[in-house]
Amino acid sequence: MSGSDVILDVRGVSKSFGGLKAVQDFSLSLSQGGLKGLIGPNGAGKTTVFNLLTGVYRPDAGTVRLGGANLVGLRPCAIAEAGMARTFQNIRLFGQLSVLDNVRLACHLRSSGTMTGAVLGSVFARGQERAMTERARELLRLFDLADREDEEARNLPYGDQRRLEIARALATGPAVLLLDEPAAGMNPQEKVELRQLIRRVRQEFKVTILLIEHDMGLVMDVCERIAVLDYGQVIAEGTPAEVQSNPRVVEAYLGEAPAEAGHA
């Protein structure tokens, strides 16, 4: 990994909630087009890392650089605009909006035009609307959700909701995609398909992916490199094989539960 193709560079990020040090001195770098896993026992601070990267929380210390620009202190919407998109562990779809509208909303970020144009129904606004619809349908097709576009998002089965979250995140046109436990709640068949999907997304969208996942089979299979978090600190970093044989990692997981059954 040469320094020049690093797209996301996180240095010394910390966050405490009252007395609880949820994340301590967290550093991580993602190389352009890479696919890295972020694993760790329950409560290790993985989701908090995502919240820090996307501006939901402001780090107490440290820097987050995306393509060179420091993101610390920006609003989440500005971070999304800078090219970071995410999914949520506890699914956060726009429940009463249709599947199509969930994805179209995410296209809004890259749209141009004015509210007046939209209200008056200008030629450009109509074209823009069609372009967004076309784009959203493309994404839904890729995620096998095309025939459910009119359904309210909250009525989708769990696995479909997880995939819709990924489609929605991609619609913002991100450079870096953060996936928070995309396989949680999926059945074995869906999990197998998810592996393919993640690989495909990475290729077709040229995005860099950071993946939180408890399903070790999936993580070890799709990720090139893995960082392990325990009590808010990175305790190991390396290839899947390296991480698996690292005694500190084994200890962190065994202290809680065997790695295979790490998560229900």
Add this chain to the structure above:
Amino acid sequence: MNTSAAQLRERSRALAPGVGLSLARGVAPLVACLVLAVALQIAVRPLMGDYAAKLVLDIGVAVILAVSLTIVNGFTGQFSMGHAGFLAVGGYASGAVTYYGSLKVWGSAATHGGLLSGRPMSVDPSTLPLIGSGDLLFVGALLVGGLTAAALGLIVGLPSLRLRGDYLAIVTLGFGEIVRVCIQQTGPVIRTAAEAAQVPAWKLATSVGGALGFTGIPKYTSLFWVWLIAGITIMVAYRLKRSTYGRAFLSIREDEIASEAMGVNTTRYKVWAFVISAFFAGIAGGLFAHTLGVGLSAEAAGFLKSFDIIIMVVLGGLGSVSGAALAAMVVTLLPEWLRGKHVGPVDLSQYRLVIYALALILMMIFRPKGLLGVAELWDRSLWTSLAARLKRLAGGKGGSR
């Protein structure tokens, strides 16, 4: 394959419809609105009694208020409780413009309207033009009312919408009361053109009657103006809802954190919704102030009025434009219908608020989304789901037999 601004723009150009079609679909509803409003005034109004006409007019104003509040409470899911404050501000601002404007231009506050606007019974309609010079003053005044309310909306919304949750409700509640008290502190209305000429303009703006109310405003409001503007309000709200901006509004209501993570500047859109909403409330206030038989007073800003509008929005379905309009009609007609109705010794019309409360409770139990939820009357999905429910209901009965 990636969404980028340049790509979207390029596809937009490629997919854009012709100018002709755009123009037709953009303007046709406006023209239809205009034609219907003219027909209502010219052809239908003479067939109505004064009582019926006043009711239809009140419904129109209520529709504007309810639909505009839907943009905030329904679309973005923020809870504004001071809509009547904007109504009053718009009413007083536009009333001051027409009243003192008339004194300056014509030397008196008599109306100079045309066929389409309100006028005293004594005026012979055959001598009138379609649109009079007074109508132009009136339209200008309505705009002033709307813009004043919108400006206040910005001042109130900017600080409070940055904060989470209930702040807006508290701040807007206070806002309505502040407006009410401020209006009560204003000076008496200046009655003659000569006097008005000696007083600086800012002083005129604060000479709007105080606790006695603002009387003498020329009564331009007619069914034509009310329903034309109601139509425009419905159209703007519905088009906003169906646009990419409307989705941004709705996404805030659905999940603010996700909305922000998808790149929606939630503060900016909440403030926009609030300002647009205040603008139309201000215009409704202008229409209200110029209505024959209305005494404009500080009470117009009071919480009771705001509460009425909130009821309309909640009953109609949070997020439904047509639902809000429908509920505006029901809530306006209800007290009229209750008038003189007795159950034993109880006069029902005194229990209007109790009936609202009951209706709300029933709604919470049986249909928490409101009458139409986020759907519109003309959405097919609304009717198919209703049909499915009815079928299930009928089927359920059959099974238990």
